[in-house]
Amino acid sequence: MSQGRFKPDSIVYWGRVIAGAILGVLSFVFHIPGPFMPISIALIVYLASYYVFRLVLKIMPEEVGGESQLYLKGIGGFFFCWLFTWVMLSSFALL
Numbered sequence: 001m002s003q004g005r006f007k008p009d010s011i012v013y014w015g016r017v018i019a020g021a022i023l024g025v026l027s028f029v030f031h032i033p034g035p036f037m038p039i040s041i042a043l044i045v046y047l048a049s050y051y052v053f054r055l056v057l058k059i060m061p062e063e064v065g066g067e068s069q070l071y072l073k074g075i076g077g078f079f080f081c082w083l084f085t086w087v088m089l090s091s092f093a094l095l
Contacts, residue, residue: 008060008063008064009064009065009069009073011057011059012059012070012073012074013073013074013077015052015053015057015074016073016074016075017074017078017081018081019045019046019078020042020077020078020080020081021081021082023042023045023085024081024083024084024085024086024089025085025089027086028086028090028093038086042079046075046079049078054070
C-alpha cells in the first residue's frame with residue numbers, strides 16, 4: 001500500500017464482502033419468495049463476481065494465488081454479510 005494501491009487479494013475479498021452486504025439489502029427490499037430462489041441468486045452473484053474481477057478490474061489469478069484462490073477468496077465473507085444484512089433488516093422490519 002505504500003504506492004497508494006490496494007493489493008489485488010484485498011480488492012477481491014472486500015469487493016465480495018461489499019457485494020454480499022448490497023445483495024442482503026436487495027434481498028430484503030425485493031423480498032423474493034421461496035427458500036431456494038434467494039440462495040440461487042446469491043450463488044449467481046458470487047459466480048458473476050469472478051468475471052467482474054477478471055474482466056472489468058483486470059485482476060489476474062496469479063496476483064491472488066491462482067485460479068482457485070480467485071474463485072474462493074471471500075466466499076465466507078460474502079455469504080455471511082449477505083445473510084447477516086438480510087436477517088438484520090428483516091428483524092428490524094418486524095419491530
